[in-house]
Amino acid sequence: MARPPDAPRPAVCAVILAGGLSSRMAGPLKPLLPLAGRTPLARLADTFRQAGVERIAVAGGHRGDEVAAEAARLGLHFVNNPHYQRGMFSTVTTALAAVAGLWPHCRRLLLTPADVPLFRPATVARLLDRAEESDAPPVLYPAFAGQRGHPPCLDAGLIPAILDYAGDGGLRAALDPFPFEELPVPDSLTLADMDTPDDYAALAALAKRADCPSPAEAEALLAIQAVPPQGLAHARGVAAVAVALARSQNAAGAGLDLELTEAAALLHDVAKGRPHHEAEGGRLLERLGFSRAAAIVAAHRDLELPADAPITEREIVYLADKFVHGSRLVSVAERFGQKLTLFAHDPEATAAITRRRQNALAVLNRVTKALSRPLAEVLAQTGLPWEGRL
Missing domain, CATH: 1.10.3210.10 (Hypothetical protein af1432)
Structure with missing residues (x-):
């Protein structure tokens, strides 16, 4: 019998990275911008929950009080990164250290920036279904048209190695030594990023058509x-x-x-x-x-x-x-x-x-x-x- 799409997955947790400066947005805070009536944080929380993931943390830094308030409204754990100005990888490591303490029984971890808020619940479910197979590698990426997107799905056993990584290149470089698979998905929204006002306008339009395939x-x-x-x-x-x-x-x-x-x-x-x-x-x-x-x-x-x-x-x-x-x-x-x-x-x-x-x-x-x-x-x-x- 097929798993119901929203069947609970207690061994999975998700992290939304929301600690950036939003410097290219000229003022607005990206995690809190409205997208078809919901903030990126709200959309991502709904997406993970519809795929059965209830353990969700938001890692913030810049204007952390505002992000924390939205996380609380959504029933999400908030993790503060006091060193957010060092870049996204500092937010990643702060979040992963917190996750290891919050949910020690977590076996799989989904990770995404709030900048990529529109991928679909079915994409998350496809990643997690593959992760449950005995031959699944420790790193899974959704891939659309040959391009890696978000969210990557990681074996939680990699957390210590990521925390110990001291080189350049951020999370991608930290994961390079480990076996991975690019899992094809029919979801171009895994690539839909929001860095500039033009990107935001494009995502706002895409959000209204998320129920329609291109x-x-x-x-x-x-x-x-x-x-x-x-x-x-x-x-x-x-x-x-x-x-x-x-x-x-x-x-x-x-x-x-x-x-x-x-x-x-x-x-x-x-x-x-x-x-x-x-x-x-x-x-x-x-x-x-x-x-x-x-x-x-x-x-x-x-x-x-x-x-x-x-x-x-x-x-x-x-x-x-x-x-x-x-x-x-x-x-x-x-x-x-x-x-x-x-x-x-x-x-x-x-x-x-x-x-x-x-x-x-x-x-x-x-x-x-x-x-x-x-x-x-x-x-x-x-x-x-x-x-x-x-």
Whole structure:
């Protein structure tokens, strides 16, 4: 049985580093800036708790009273670093020394600066699940698109070696002698850092879309799921059609989210090969924190669109899938005609396919009427070859 995402992990603790000067922010204190209604400290506390981590410490220094007050409000332990001006590594060592005393039974440690506040609970859970395996190395890094991000996950047995390290290069150099693994995650927010006002503005925008995967995150998830080449070609073909349809709708005033449309289209078959793959794909995305895409993927096989309901990203991805057979364009009528021929011997299957065809043609009619250009021109923009005729 799979572990519930928020099942307690009593042998794990987390440290949020919040002792920096915030010098490039020209005044505001980074750990306390609002991000979609919550401070970075609050977001990180929620993220760790949603992954089952309850033992959380905040290490502060600069304007420590303010950071300590927020930590207290959130029910977090506060550790003061009186030597914060010596740099982040001094805050790391102060925090680790405190953790060793606070939680002597801690076996795994998560460490992140408050500057990187948006990574998702599923990323933490993936790191900790890997850490529980017998062959896990003492150092685990989440990696997106080949780049290490936060939070690293450390064997607590490394704490004495880190405290004894006296060289240059900070924590990264202190960890260099130890075996490590870069664990791929579909989470670009592991890299989203906040050093300048421009960074803060970018993170504030990202915080509002944390429940929506980017196309790059979708591609990363397809790689993690080991989707075969033919599946990738189909996913990208459906994404090309979905984006073309959505752009044409937007040119007529629809206001569809192009990034969500593309990402959900890429992921529509992420669970292909499993029973009820559309529902299973939706559940997978929900677990990863991609709730907006999850609802689209879960509905991509069949849906009914009431006459008074608007066309959304869900209908666009659903219809785009009907236009692509393999990686080639095919008409909706022909796509269902192929299935009817294949199951002609099975009356029950034929009836179900006929019903789904009627639903698809109804959505096609609604979408076609709302396009800014003829359907044939919109599909031609994808550059995909035709298997038959429109």
